[in-house]
Amino acid sequence: MPDGKVLQLPSTHLLGQNFAKPFDVKFLNEKGEYEYCYQTCYGPAISRIYAAIISAHGDDGGLVMPFALAPVQVMVVPIPKKGNEEMVIAKAKSIAAMLCGAGMRAEVDASDSTPGYKYNWWEMKGVPFRVEVGAREAESGIFPVARRDNKVKSQIKESELSTFILAESVKMFSDMKKKAQDAFDATLSSADTMAVLASGLEKGKLVATPFCSMEMDGEKCAESVKEKTGGNVRGTRFDKSEKPHGNCIVCGKTATAIVYIARQY
Ligand SMILES: [Zn+2]
Incomplete structure (x- = not known):
């Protein structure tokens, strides 16, 4: 978003059997027994997409609709x-x-x-x-x-x-x-240290940062970023591939990804 904060759009969730149990949704397994279903859900977040359009394109006169x-x-x-x-x-x-x-x-x-x-x-x-x-x-x-x-x-x-x-x-x-x-490009910046990251977030930037792992191994470091700077690790870019360089900004291990960190709504 124009203020540098990130708006979460579509999301997927593994619901497990959490909803199947109260709603009593079952299936017949191969042994002929009833089991509670395992569910996932996906939300494209249409109202948030419209909010993003309003925020990204609007000006002092009001809405600017595509x-x-x-x-x-x-x-x-x-x-x-x-x-x-x-x-x-x-x-x-x-x-x-x-x-x-x-x-x-x-x-x-x-x-x-x-x-x-x-x-x-x-x-x-x-x-x-x-x-x-x-x-x-x-x-x-x-x-x-x-x-x-x-x-x-x-x-x-x-x-x-x-x-x-x-x-x-x-x-x-x-x-x-x-x-x-x-x-969007004007909101981008980069950081190799926590101090630079923190000041970038303070200025409403989306900060590119070397990071140890996008797998579960990186979870602790992501939590530490959130705790120390209020920023969330949002993931890597899908519109271009970026070669990782240097060391993880938190733990110092060799970076395997360039992640983007921002505050979010
Ligand atoms: Zn790390």
Whole structure:
């Protein structure tokens, strides 16, 4: 997470017979006898995944939702003036219908709030794109399209709105991903001593550290890290292989892994 703390996502647990007994879940074994089941469970932690998205991508204006996940992908905001309300709202509706026809989730905010209020409201909700529709735009056939993540506004011809937004949504995804990756990389640091590790954790870093063992042998050292620094040994990276070097930061044995240590929620 942006503050350097780690959020635990999916987890697996060996439940043994702990739940089978109170719920009386049995199976017939090969000897023809009933036995309590042995169970495992796996949780993908969907709500935590959403929390991570909110935390990683949000900004001071509120949520920034990735296009594919946003419940509303494009909000069309009419900007009516006295006397042209009907025409402007009808135009906004026809643009939303066109975008829906191109496979997007588009809506019109025809409520009584001011356009400025609606802009802020839908920005806070993380809607990826906003199309503004006033009388001037309806007449010229050119509409401002605002992108949520970088706040860039483009002037787009009506006939090109769908292709523009769809193409821009792909760029938005890669820009958001890069920004999050850069922020993640900025939280990384490394340590060869407990003192450096402790100060890294204090600064909200995810600290790469030589460690004796990822097997049960390393458990004591992991407990010692937790006790002395409040950091948890989170494991090794799966997105790249890192050659271990030096000695375990706790026990001094030859390191067999580079582990990442961080505080966690
Ligand atoms: Zn060790």
